[in-house]
Amino acid sequence: MKNVLLAAAIATLFNSQAAQAQDTAPTAKPEHEVSFNAALASDYRYRGISQTRLKPALQGGADYVNNPSGFYAGAWASTIKWTKDAGGGGSVEVDLYAGKRGALTSEISYDVGVLTYVYPSNGLAVSANTTEIYGQLSYGPAYMKYSHSTTNLFGFANSKNSGYLDIGANIEIDSGLILNLHAGHQSVKNNNSYAYTDWKVGVTKDFGILSASLAVIGTNAGEAAYASPANGKFLGKTSVVAMLSKTF
Numbered sequence: 001m002k003n004v005l006l007a008a009a010i011a012t013l014f015n016s017q018a019a020q021a022q023d024t025a026p027t028a029k030p031e032h033e034v035s036f037n038a039a040l041a042s043d044y045r046y047r048g049i050s051q052t053r054l055k056p057a058l059q060g061g062a063d064y065v066n067n068p069s070g071f072y073a074g075a076w077a078s079t080i081k082w083t084k085d086a087g088g089g090g091s092v093e094v095d096l097y098a099g100k101r102g103a104l105t106s107e108i109s110y111d112v113g114v115l116t117y118v119y120p121s122n123g124l125a126v127s128a129n130t131t132e133i134y135g136q137l138s139y140g141p142a143y144m145k146y147s148h149s150t151t152n153l154f155g156f157a158n159s160k161n162s163g164y165l166d167i168g169a170n171i172e173i174d175s176g177l178i179l180n181l182h183a184g185h186q187s188v189k190n191n192n193s194y195a196y197t198d199w200k201v202g203v204t205k206d207f208g209i210l211s212a213s214l215a216v217i218g219t220n221a222g223e224a225a226y227a228s229p230a231n232g233k234f235l236g237k238t239s240v241v242a243m244l245s246k247t248f
Contacts, residue, residue: 029067036062037076039245044078047164047186048198048219050235051093053081053228061095072113073098080119085230086155088124093117099134111136115147117154128155132164142169149189158190168200176206180215196221196236213243 037060043050044057051057061076076095083090099113112135119128130153136145145166153159168182182200202215218238219226226235 031066031068033065033067034062035065035247036060037245037247039243041241041243043239043241044080045217045241047184048196048200048217048236049221049226050228051078051080051082053085053230054233054235054237054239055081070101071099072101081230082228082235083119083122083124083128083155085228086124087229088119088122088128090119090121090123093119104137107139109138111138111145122155124155126152126155126157130154141171143167153188156188156191156194159188162189163187170204173203178204180204180213193222194225196226198236202241209246211245211247213245215241217241 039059041057041059043054044052044059057079059076059078061074063072063074065072074097076097078093079091080093081091095115095117097113097115099111101109101111103109112133114131114133116131117129122128129151130149131151132147132149134145134147136143143166147164147166149160149162151160153162156162164184164186166182166184168180168184171179171181173179180200180202183197184199185197186195188194196219198217198219198221200215200217202213202217204211204213216238217240219236221236223234223236227233228235
């Protein structure tokens, strides 16, 4: 009788553990996945330089991923001020991108693709519209990315083949709390006075309903080179930038 009871207890425990394992097993991602995002930022900083004359920005986008292959494509937009301040027109930036992510080894992943920045009705003498190809390697939370322009870069004349090197890490320091570290260097072909280095130290917290981020961002860009034509303020100054965002 004791042996029967023991066998029954073991069987019950085994079945319970198997059921629990099934309940906690990660859900397989769908073949096709679409997501949307929206954000409000206190300043739109791109590569350390304000795109909104140090003012707030509204942002949002959509992403598609084919999970089995790692191919993805998306679009993202933000309000801006710099094209109009530079003597052109337009108040929106639209980014269109596509690429592929995957793993080289169990520890190293890659991301390669193409990104086009579109500035509708920018009307600048040298169009602000820019296309870059990029490649990224990641190891754990750390990454290194290089972007190379195949057109003139953001309205700089004769600046094709400019490059941007981005090194950073996004380290989880607590549940839902990420430490964001970044350093980058922008080279501008045939426009050396506009080359600079930028950096960021910040944190991102996922609250479930919303995510919030706070970062100190700065550059060593030339103040005259990156002064706003509208009011003379230095667009690469060191400052704190806050953001609220939602992905759904």
